[in-house]
Amino acid sequence: MKPGNIILFPKWQKVLEEESVAAIKEKKFEEALEKLDNLLSYDVKNHEIYTGKLICLMELERYVEAQELCESLIEEKDSYYYQYIHIYLTLLFQTDQYDALIDVVAVELESGNVPNQLKEPFKQLYSMSEKMRLNVELxxxxxxxxxxxxxxxxxxxxxxxxxxxxxxxxxxxxxxxxxxxxxxxxxxxxxxxxxxxxxxxxxxxxxxxxxxxxxxxxxxxxxxPEINESAIAKEIASRIKEAEQSNPSLYEVMNTLLGHYLYALYPIAPSLDESPYIAEALLQIGNDYLNIAVPEQERAEVDKYIQEIKTTDLLYASIIED
Missing domain, CATH: 3.30.1790 (hypothetical protein mp506/mpn330, domain 2)
Structure with a gap:
């Protein structure tokens, strides 16, 4: 049962506060946490109580709860902001969240608001995190x-x-x-x-x-060049662009096939003089895929590219799910 609006007597509040501090000193973190939560349930909230609770949660390896509490305290941006940030950085380091720690320190140091006594500890945590991140990455x-x-x-x-x-x-x-x-x-x-x-x-x-x-x-x-930035990629893209307005579905198929074709070939790139045949091959395959009836055309010049594009599309689908 929650106390609701019941006010805690000052004497009992002081007893709970003193007992929680004593329990932390004696490393009885479960006991201390219970007393601190009792205080918080009576809406007794101050920096010492929150700091004590963070210490208990971290010592009990209840890191998710500690991180959530710390983040909520940081959002308050009160006069203890940088003390909570320091605890937060310690928590991130203990839980191997080196990228997040590095990002937070970089932002805070750039702000120019970090108290002088915390600048060096922040920099040390940053440096240690960089080394640890590299070790983990290796x-x-x-x-x-x-x-x-x-x-x-x-x-x-x-x-x-x-x-x-x-x-x-x-x-x-x-x-x-x-x-x-x-x-x-x-x-x-x-x-x-x-x-x-x-x-x-x-x-x-x-x-x-x-x-x-x-x-x-x-x-x-x-x-x-990047796959879609080569001269041939831009030329073919330009040639099939006209279908975008007249038949968006056909254009989407052609553009997808082109992307798969160029990705599979990369870093090989066809020569520019092949672009009209490749564009025509994309059009014919697109029409076939969408069952669009078109007049019979001479296919000899583009047959090679039709086979290449179909092959690379199958190769792409065998590895990557779009």
């Missing part, structure tokens, strides 16, 4: 790399693509063993695309050899 990346080559040995293309995407979201650079997958004929083309995009994201400046669809080429990731 450990996680090694696990992903081991799993990736297990997936290679098992010929599990979907798992390979998933793991490369996980690795590409870290700051780790692909090692030579990973790069060698780009010339391995047994590796799925979309996995190779993902590896190359990873190398592009981190700005690899050396020339890399890639084997795909019987083509052997060298390219520099940092200098390779």
């Amino acid at each position: 450990e996680r990346s090694n696990i992903y790399l081991d799993a990736l080559f297990d997936a290679v040995h098992q010929d599990n293309h979907i798992e390979q693509w998933r793991l490369v995407n996980k690795l590409s979201k870290t700051t780790i650079q692909p090692n030579e063993k990973v790069i060698s997958l780009l010339v391995d004929e047994h590796i799925h083309p979309l996995v190779k695309t993902s590896i190359y995009l990873w190398m592009k994201r981190i700005g690899i400046t050396k020339s890399i050899e890639v084997h795909k669809f019987g083509i052997k080429m060298k390219a520099t990731p940092s200098e390779t």
Whole structure:
């Protein structure tokens, strides 16, 4: 039963406060928390009570409750704001939330409002979090790399693509063993695309050899245009654009097929003089997919691209679910 509007006698309030402090000193955190919650239930709320409760929750490893309470106290933005922020940062560090801790410290230090006595502790937590984050990332990346080559040995293309995407979201650079997958004929083309995009994201400046669809080429990731930013991608996009107004459904199919085609080929890109045939192939496939009747046309010039686009669409669908 909640006390409701019942007022706690000052003497009993003082007893509970003193007993909760004593229990915390004696590390009897369950007992202390019970007394603090009793005080709060009578609407006795002050900085000391909230701080005591946070200490108890953290010591009892009830971190979710501690974080929720701390966040609600921070939102109040009262005179104890930075003391709660300090507790919050400690909590984030204890629960391995290094990215969140780094973000909070960066914002607070940039504000210029952090009290002088807390600037150094904040910076120390920031520095320790950066080191811990890197250690965690390295450990996680090694696990992903081991799993990736297990997936290679098992010929599990979907798992390979998933793991490369996980690795590409870290700051780790692909090692030579990973790069060698780009010339391995047994590796799925979309996995190779993902590896190359990873190398592009981190700005690899050396020339890399890639084997795909019987083509052997060298390219520099940092200098390779984004998939949809190449000259051929823009040219084909321009050619199929006219369908957007006349038949939006047809345009959507064509645009999706184009995206799958270019992704599967990447970093290989067709030459500009192939663009009219590719655009026509996209139109014919789109019409076929939507059962749109069109006059019979000479298909010889575009048959090659129709087969390529259908093949890459199947390859894309075998790995990625749109």
